[in-house]
Amino acid sequence: MAAKAVVLHAAMLAATFVGAPAVAQTNDPNLSQKQIDCLSRTTAAGADCEDGAKNGGGQSGAGNAVGGAVFLPSLIVDLFPNPPARPTPAPTQPAPPKSPTSSAAPAPPPSGPITPPTGLNLAAPPRAVSGEFVPDEVLVTVAGDAGAVQRIATTLGLQVRSQRQSRLLGTTLVRYGIPDGRPVGVVLAQLAADGRTQRREPNHIYSLQQAAGIVNYAFERIALDSKQASGENVRIAVIDTGIDDTNPALKGVIAGQFDAMPNVPIKKRDHGTSVDGLIAGVGALEGIAPGAKIYHARAFEGGKSSMDVILSALDWAAEQDVRIINMSFVGPKNDLLGTACRNARALGMVLVAAAGNNGPKAPYGYPAAFDGVIAVTATDAKDGLMPQANRGAYVFLSAPGVEMVAPSGTGSDVVTGTSFAAAIVSGAIANLIHAAPDRSADEIEKALAATAKDLGPKGRDNDFGYGLLDIKAAGAAKE
Known part of the structure; x- marks a missing residue:
């Protein structure tokens, strides 16, 4: 899938999303850190910021143009990561025109028994041959x-x-x-x-590389046997973009859908499809928790949503009696969202959210930074931290989220971002609940923290949180 940016013009956003006033977290790479901080303040009109900072330093009034919007954590990074630099191939000469292959008639094999020659002088010792x-x-x-x-x-x-x-x-x-x-x-x-x-x-001997199935490297990194993984009948809510529910990876996975913004046409289905597939996909792109039931709320378009739309989706999720809510999006601190998360946790739901993809100096990302929400950052196949990941004391857990194969709105894609690391954690928690349905949200959170594989500085840190998810150890943890 060719890399491309997702952009929603400010004029469309203003006409589409109506909600409580809030200043959105921005992904504009041209803004300074001071300007980013000003855009993230909840004070009226950024009272103690300079005029230039309020208006994005002259960058078309970025702060005012996106009032009330909450961003998926840098959706451009999540779905369309910058491809690694590749050397430009040298121009190739045009292939010569095809012509019939000329063949000499093979000589007949010698008649009678063949006697192996003896006393041959070997020019080199017998060669070690590798491969089939x-x-x-x-x-x-x-x-x-x-x-x-x-x-x-x-x-x-x-x-x-x-x-x-x-x-x-x-x-x-x-x-x-x-x-x-x-x-x-x-x-x-x-x-x-x-x-x-x-x-x-x-x-x-060579063989065609047609894989019957793709085992995501996440299984190995979080100590989960893909053959034993199961989230059977565990109910999980996902608040995200629209999805392609005709994708074979989602066959039988979606138990219910809700459109929190029915008057906005669906244009993009990639992000939500990838998140659902990583959690509970089936077939060649099997998710972390096959058998889980996904209740999907569409609340984003063009990578953006508003607080009232998200609250509507959260209310619907709570009505579905789900055990887990996956929130792979990031925005500013909002007390209404904080209250909704706190009450969902009080009802026994496990809340999982992306820590954010806006870099080490970005402000805290919400809802991940609220108490009672498991904030997930992304690591790669070698347990290295994704460079674009947010940092901070709110980061709770690390999970694979870099260059993973996942279903998408166009079939499948290679995805990167804390959005997808959060999906891995949601699927892993579904495995814990499937194995022990009576386990509470508090008990699950404590087990994840106590058994995580420590990465980075000793103990909990601002980069990796408690460390890399270890679902086998968490499942065996004693309360």
Whole structure:
């Protein structure tokens, strides 16, 4: 999927989202840290900021243009990470026109028993051959005609099984058989002593790379056996973008849907589809908690939403009697959102949220920074921290979230971001609840903190929180 940015014009946003006034967290890379801090303040009109900071330093009034909006944590980073720099390939010459392959008639194999030659001088010790190969054949290029090909076979006790003039190799390619059981490495060394041969290789075996299924590296990193993973019948609410519920990875996964912004057309389905799939996907893109039931609330379009829309989605989720709420979005502190999260936790729900993708100096991201919400940051396949991740004392747990294969609105994609790390944690918690349905939200949170694999500085830190999720240890933790 080609990388591209998702942009929603301020005029559309103002016409679409109506809610309690709030200043949105911005993802504008041109703003200074002071300007970002001013945009995140909840004081009326940023009273103690300079005019230039209020207006994004002259960047088209960024702070005022997005009033009342809450951002997914840098959706551009989540779904369209900057691709690694790649060297520009050198221009290639046009391929020559195709022509029929010319073939010399293979010489008949020698009649009668073949006696292996003795006393041959090996030009090199027997070669160590790696990879799978046909055990009784070698491939050789020969300078000469069919007579030369046969003379080599007779000298070394080989069979000519096929020969042809290779256009791309520019010479005769011969497939010799080894009828007496000599190791391929020995025969290659014997051929190297014959000046009539040019190149000598094993007849290696290759296979098509069609995978029956893709096991996400997250399973290994969080100590969860993919064959035993299950969130069967655990009810999980996801508040996100619209989804592609026709994606095979979501077949039978979505138990209910709610559109918190029905008057806004759905244009993007990638983010929500990826989050749902990582949690409970089926088939080739199996999620962390197969069998879990997803209650999906669409509350974002163009990467943005408003507080009233999100609260509407949260209310709907609470009515579905879910055990887990996944919130892969970030915005400013809002007391209404804080109250809603606190009350959801009091009802026994486990709240999981993305820590944010706006960099080490970004302000705290909410709802992740509220008490009682498990704030998740993203690590890669080697447990390294995603460079764009937010930092702070509110970070609770680390989980895989860098370059993972996930379903999307266009089939599948490679995704990166704390959004997806949060989905991994939500799926892992579903496994805990499936194994022990009576386990409370408080008990789950304590077990996750006590058993996390410490990363970075010793103990809880602002980068990794308590460390990398270890679901096997958390499942075995005693209360």
